[in-house]
Amino acid sequence: MTKVINFQTDPSQYRHWRVEYDGPVANLIMDVDEDQGLFEGYQLKLNSYDLGVDIELADIVQRMRFEHPEVKVVVMQSGKDRVFCAGANIRMLGGAAHSHKVNFCKFTNETRNTYEAAEKDSGQKYIAAVKGACAGGGYELALACNHIMLTDDSTSSVALPEVPLLAVLPGTGGLTRVTDKRKVRRDLADVFCSTEEGVKGKRALDWRLVDEVVPNSKFDATVQERAREFAAAMPKPDATGVALGPLDKTVGEDGSVTYSLIEVAVDRDARKATVTISGPDADAPQDMAAFTAQGDQAYLLRLARELDDAILHLRLNEMELGLLVFRTQGDPELFQAHEALLLANRDHWLANEVLQYWKRLMKRIDVTSRSMSALVEHGSCFTGILAEILWAVDRTYMMEDEFEGDNRPLATVTLTDANFGPLPMGNDLTRLETRFYGTPDAAGQMEDHKNTSLDAEAADKLGLVTMILDDIDWEDEIRIFEEERASFSPDAMTGMEANLRFAGPETMETRIFGRLTAWQNWIFNRPNAVGPDGALQRYGTGLRGEYDMERV
């Protein structure tokens, strides 16, 4: 699996999904083309999915928000008879490297979280209309919807058969949503998760696994009726979407990637990628009408799309780069002007969508399994939204005083309203609240410093950066840090960062990326699941996995 994975797609390229728009209701139909897997070696039978299927879904969910703001309810359903979705493709999982499995699950989890949050964030409610078998990752698709309807016939059921059948976990949020969202009683959850054939009809309702069970003869009509009802109850302004065109993106032979606003420089020997973000190249739009007229070329939307793509590209295609270094260059005041327009218009649907997108994007950075640092150099624009990067990464270094031969404006950091609410982490705290978890007063006092250019000394005093360095120390200190980081075991880094980055409260989201993912990754290393006689390899051979019965 060494081909370059491309996260960009559009409706003209979809092979596995289609959407029928019908005013405020969109029917989202999963109809996987079994011969169009992302890699060789498996067929996507029974609406099973691989990363390629999920990239399309993520694209649909994104376009639903930006291109179809008129949609209030999305009905996820199957285009096939007798099966809703059979889950992640087992042969794909059986053949995939550990790192691909883990990254695949992370991306699918992010997509599930994204449409699950669409009701609250964007006024788009997802209904799962389940007809036929809905198993494993298929039920996890449904679990992330806001409302689950199940037809009441002899072949339709919901199931999480991973444990009995495959010796792995329902790891795309399944176990966590069963306990924390559906709040299924734990002994019933135990029965459910160890029953291959799943649960049907009234029992599925009684156990809280679905929200409605509907006789088969009335199912389709009831689903559409429910969709209209929900749509009627969702207040949403009329709006016309903006089209998301293709990204301006060039991948170089050395692995570098160039976008209109971002340069990703890859240094394979040093196992490092440097992501340099450019500040705005033009004045901020006058108002949201002007912003909307710019559409996908509006600076903050374009930048978000490019940065999102860059992060995904590095995650899936550059596995040996252990360190991501973030830089910015640009005019901090001009950046703040662009941002201020959105922050002042949070009740405008497009301003809201762009800010929500930055929220999701920053969370994607939070859970990226690479060591990350930020360099606050002279000439940089770590302001507001971009300043969040300073506290998403593991360490931040800032230039202090003038550097010889460097006539860029001195490095500053600027806090804005963006840092005090609109971009919470998965733990529901802001990055500043998480950072100052031990000194809540300090977090509160940060607001007094809003909208001020903080120089190195001030940023250091406030605890906003890890270390400030002058011309004499800058290069050496950073080189030592980067070399040291590149020498550590990547696994230990992953484990350490997964623990240190999320202080304090846990939410369903952090539990999925923390507890559930970590156990799944553990199992993904165990011979009982992935060994030559393990369940994943033996799947479909008629033989059960052969297990080492020692309990750990």
Next chain:
Amino acid sequence: MTKVINFQTDPSQYRHWRVEYDGPVANLIMDVDEDQGLFEGYQLKLNSYDLGVDIELADIVQRMRFEHPEVKVVVMQSGKDRVFCAGANIRMLGGAAHSHKVNFCKFTNETRNTYEAAEKDSGQKYIAAVKGACAGGGYELALACNHIMLTDDSTSSVALPEVPLLAVLPGTGGLTRVTDKRKVRRDLADVFCSTEEGVKGKRALDWRLVDEVVPNSKFDATVQERAREFAAAMPKPDATGVALGPLDKTVGEDGSVTYSLIEVAVDRDARKATVTISGPDADAPQDMAAFTAQGDQAYLLRLARELDDAILHLRLNEMELGLLVFRTQGDPELFQAHEALLLANRDHWLANEVLQYWKRLMKRIDVTSRSMSALVEHGSCFTGILAEILWAVDRTYMMEDEFEGDNRPLATVTLTDANFGPLPMGNDLTRLETRFYGTPDAAGQMEDHKNTSLDAEAADKLGLVTMILDDIDWEDEIRIFEEERASFSPDAMTGMEANLRFAGPETMETRIFGRLTAWQNWIFNRPNAVGPDGALQRYGTGLRGEYDMERV
């Protein structure tokens, strides 16, 4: 490492610790005998520890509470020059099976949690008086204390060098306590946890890694002064302890274990252990004076000690038993009378200690990595404290109506005050609250049914058991469940149970056993740590680990 591990010890057998009792202050001195490791093949140099060292510590902490209620402050310190504690022994870890590593970490975590909670639960506050190197598991010993004092000299530091040195995590709560208890700023935590040599003096204080830094010349005096101060501020009634004598315990050749009140029957073919608990064999003591006079023979204290030992024995010595089945037999009303005495006297130090012990013991069951079930049979006494077992296990089956040829009293479950507060889980909810997380009203209404014998139908209706079965179905259903469970991958079971058992809120404790432990277990399977060229194997050879640099 196949010798039978014995968790019972007493001061006459200690090899690694000693305690100097001095009125309200106890000096707890770690002075590990390097030649007395629990297994062959390593020396416990520099106050490093293995499970044997930790078994002694757990015994001390337990006796401190029961035998020395006069103690208010415990000062943990080193008996060696220049080193406080070097942490878990690396060669032991390098040579241990995965399952031993995991169980070792679980037990040490439980011991850390136990003395950390002693201040709140028992009025015994732990001070770590750190002189010399305090690294890895050594600093984790200190982190679990309630107050950390560090001497300010050139050789004394605190450190978590696991990540840079060993490619594993500080997994005995280290990472979690750094972020959640000490609330160290996350970028400073990142620097700290990737700096082999650790942090000294004022910086350790500034970074919140310790509570006090004291000049070396004044250190010993200041520590004792602080201990006296803390002791003076801790109100505690005068009391004389009760001695904890040896358990009445016999291990049979077939693996069975017999205690005075517990039978552990082992069925290796079925990979099952059945733990049968006997109800009280005599009337409840009249009052706490009578209870105290019975000392360690008082029913509820004796039972707790035996059950605790049985769980630990099964965990560490019977790795291939995947299922623990809990049964009780006895008079429910008599059990309730014994329990009522403690519940009515929660302000009596010994009643409090016995209840606190049950709290810890039930938590030990919660985090036991085996499938667990309970059988509520005719003649059983699942009342109050014992009823907690029904909701700690994964599933509960209850007998319904009369069984042919069985003239024991019909099966009942009785809720008491014990189920509504004194025995919270690690997530700080009661087991009933966790069970009815989806229907909080149901949890509240449970109190209306307190102190009533609930028969099978009533227990089923209230959702207190998973399934009720009559004479016709009982044997088959349970056999099918047990056979099925025994056929599943043990790893998948561990992962599933670790997710399903703890719905809802997370605490530092659940984060340690969930997030941190899962990541550590993952790393404990990765070649970068445990492979032939991994860091654990190469430790001490002068060679660094050789790492696969792919990031996961």
